[in-house]
Amino acid sequence: MPRKRPTIADLRAIKGKKQLTMLRVMTLDEAEAAEKAGVDIVSIPPELLLNPQYRDAAPSLFSMPGENFFEIGTADDFVRWAFRMYKAGADAVYCSASYATVKRMADEAIPVIGHVGLIPSRKTWTGGFKAVGKTAETALQVFEAVKQLEAAGAFGAEIEVVPVEVAEAISKRTSLFLLSMGAGTGCDAQYLFAEDILGTNRSHMPRHSKVYRNFAAEYDRLQAERVAAFSEFVADVNSNAYPEEKHIVRMPPEELKAFMAKIGGE
Known part of the structure; x- marks a missing residue:
């Protein structure tokens, strides 16, 4: 029996009850493999979602296109972009821009996923590519960022490289659906990049990554x-x-x- 693609309401109903799986996939082949493997959620490049073959390959994947905020522009640009993505079959959109931009989209009933913890596009503010929230003060800043996203109307947030204790404590105190990238099992989904799982990443391997196949050698x-x-x-x-x-x-x-x-x- 074909799987049903989850809705926002479905994901909210299972928050805190089970862990879902999430991948960053870049190609149609990877999306099709994720579909066949039973992955729940994917982050994808916008151009992949716009491929007419995408939904045939991945009918049940909760799909979230995303770009860095400086690739899109102002809040109005984000709204136009998000409507285009939604029309193409997106289930939510990723946004690492300001809380005001998140609110602008949420006010139009667009499901938005924000980002807290280590945010690559803002790494200079937190000291580069390293864990965020290892002190009481910085952990509180992560918590406050989550509450700001919540107040802005976001549906969820990627929480990246945050201590497991902090991530779990925050997850219990927010309505946001938290996508854990290196933040432990106290959140709502485990998120990895397909290139790490497949062993095609030839640069730095994050601590949270796990290689399941050596595609690079192949x-x-x-x-x-x-x-x-x-x-x-x-x-x-x-x-x-x-x-x-x-x-x-x-x-x-x-x-x-x-x-x-x-x-x-x-």
Whole structure:
């Protein structure tokens, strides 16, 4: 029986009762794999959602497109963008812009997911790529950010690289659906990037990431095979081994004779 795509009401009803799964996927193949694997929620590039094939590949995935706020612009730009995403089949939109921008969208009944803790686009304010909320003061700032998002009308928030004790305590004290990226199991969903799970991330591996397959090695093997095949083609052309008789078409002798006579050839 096909899975039913969850609604906002469904997710609110299960808050605090179970952990859902969430992935950041970048391609149609990854989305289709997430669908078949039973993943619950995906974060996706807006252009993937706009692909006419997306919902055929991922009919039951709760899908959340997102861009960094500086890619979209003002609050009005966000509202226009969000309506476009909603029309294309988004279930919620990600927004790391201001609380006022979140409120602007929420006022139009657009389900918005905010971001607290380590926010990559704002990392300079919290000291770079490192945990946020390890002191009572900074933990309180994370809590206050959650309450601000709540007041703005957000539906949920990604909570990234926050101590597990802090994340769990906050989750118990907010109506927001919290998506844990490196913030432990006290939230409502566990969130990883597909590139980390598949082992294609060749840069820094976050502490919370877990590699389940080594696609990088397979890609390297395929690239080596690609180079080898191209090299063999070059060698065949240089040695006249390609094309062979089976790769070409020949003209019937009588037609060739008539053709050559017309062009004054032998």
